[in-house]
Amino acid sequence: MTAYQPATALPRELLSRNDVRAAISAHDFGLVFRIARSEAGISYSKIATECDIKPERVGALARGHGSVTTFEKIAKIADALRIPGDMLGLAPRVWESVMQSGSPPVVPAHTTTESRDGEDTVRRREFFKASAGTGLAVGLPEFSQINIGRRIGHDAPDQLRKRTARLRRLDEILGGGDTYRVYLGEQLATKRLMRECDYGEQTRLALLSVLAEQAQQAGWAAFDGGNHADARSLYEDSYRAATQAGDTALAGNALAFLAYQQISGDREAGIGTALTACRTAGPDAPPGVRALLHERLAWAYAVAGQVHGTEQALNDAETALNEHDGTLQPDWASWVDHNELQIMTGRCWTELRRPLRAVPVLEDALAKYEDTHARDKSLYLSWLADSYMSAGEIEQAASTARRSLELSAGVASVRPRQRIQPTLRRLSSHRELPAVAAVLELAQG
Numbered sequence: 001m002t003a004y005q006p007a008t009a010l011p012r013e014l015l016s017r018n019d020v021r022a023a024i025s026a027h028d029f030g031l032v033f034r035i036a037r038s039e040a041g042i043s044y045s046k047i048a049t050e051c052d053i054k055p056e057r058v059g060a061l062a063r064g065h066g067s068v069t070t071f072e073k074i075a076k077i078a079d080a081l082r083i084p085g086d087m088l089g090l091a092p093r094v095w096e097s098v099m100q101s102g103s104p105p106v107v108p109a110h111t112t113t114e115s116r117d118g119e120d121t122v123r124r125r126e127f128f129k130a131s132a133g134t135g136l137a138v139g140l141p142e143f144s145q146i147n148i149g150r151r152i153g154h155d156a157p158d159q160l161r162k163r164t165a166r167l168r169r170l171d172e173i174l175g176g177g178d179t180y181r182v183y184l185g186e187q188l189a190t191k192r193l194m195r196e197c198d199y200g201e202q203t204r205l206a207l208l209s210v211l212a213e214q215a216q217q218a219g220w221a222a223f224d225g226g227n228h229a230d231a232r233s234l235y236e237d238s239y240r241a242a243t244q245a246g247d248t249a250l251a252g253n254a255l256a257f258l259a260y261q262q263i264s265g266d267r268e269a270g271i272g273t274a275l276t277a278c279r280t281a282g283p284d285a286p287p288g289v290r291a292l293l294h295e296r297l298a299w300a301y302a303v304a305g306q307v308h309g310t311e312q313a314l315n316d317a318e319t320a321l322n323e324h325d326g327t328l329q330p331d332w333a334s335w336v337d338h339n340e341l342q343i344m345t346g347r348c349w350t351e352l353r354r355p356l357r358a359v360p361v362l363e364d365a366l367a368k369y370e371d372t373h374a375r376d377k378s379l380y381l382s383w384l385a386d387s388y389m390s391a392g393e394i395e396q397a398a399s400t401a402r403r404s405l406e407l408s409a410g411v412a413s414v415r416p417r418q419r420i421q422p423t424l425r426r427l428s429s430h431r432e433l434p435a436v437a438a439v440l441e442l443a444q445g
Helices: 018-025 029-040 044-051 055-062 071-081 092-099 118-134 156-172 176-196 201-224 228-245 248-262 267-281 287-303 307-322 338-351 355-366 374-390 394-408 415-430 434-444
Strands: none
Touching: 018 029, 029 044, 029 055, 029 071, 044 055, 044 071, 156 176, 156 201, 176 201, 201 228, 201 248, 228 248, 248 267, 248 287, 267 287, 287 307, 287 338, 307 338, 338 355, 338 374, 355 374, 374 394, 374 415, 394 415, 394 434, 415 434
16 A cells, blocks of 8 residues: 555655755745745645645745744644655654654654753644644545455555554653544544455454554543543453454453553452453563563552562563563554663552652653653653652652653643642642742642
């Protein structure tokens, strides 16, 4: 299948020209429109339609009147003209991993584009938010392009899985409140495709596996956005689809997601489901999958206050990671590495009120995280702030809590703010300290 190319896509030879590159870098889209019409034969009316800009506005920009300043419009123009993100000066590596037409690179959670400062981080996040909200950052073919005719070929599930992997990169920048509709739409579209099309048995099983993966992705976004009922329903859908597909690794991961939800209300049930997740995936699951499931089991034990179970599960996760021989892991588990395990270890020791063990592990792991992963870093900082409090380092806890709040501003995820609240309450009894007073004022604002 060839990648879908919009009618307004600028030819590569134009994108390589210095005058075009300079215009794009300066967001001088009027000049870009003039060159697109004169040298690529792309009419202003076509540009207006594809970029969702009024025709008279396109003409005015082309004559040098006005400029494009909002990220939503920049996203639409960039998507329509197929302008790479590095030419815009915005999040080049992440943009390319989402926009490219081939298979995406594996991008661990702690490696991403460099952020010059906090303002740049927010601008990049807003850029992707605008893109995802309009469906334009995806840069992928519609289902009508994938499904030509009533019969689905054997390669369709692989194409859909690659599409799902590319969409997963949005979660590295955005919160579930921004991505939920995109992910849910993918899952519902696959359901419709399975209902309305013909295919062989092997293709059916592969499509069920894709459906299970998409349901987990949508469930995670729902959970991250605070929609727990929908998250649970999607995880259960995922488990059923994965079981029907015979994909034990995905079935185990669906149970692990459910356990993560359960543990906050019923600790014993959460541990039981996490144990079942590990058994369901089995010893032959890829090392990254086993590491991920044992991480979540460790968390369930830690929340329940069970030290021995926590240590054993963390050791099992470490053993699994050490078995990784470089073979390809499922994309949905590819983000699990030794740094991620360090983070989980620090979280567990924080939950078990062992700050002397938690603090150095979290400090070391967080030093490797870029601020562009604002949601995850703000969450992890909240556990570090918690451990500082338990260690009696009040001002350090306040400083870390402040950084967590700053990073989470504007992220469409309820979890960072929820997670920092207990630490803020503990800090409130020390409000006479300037650092504490400052973070409490920030939290109220």
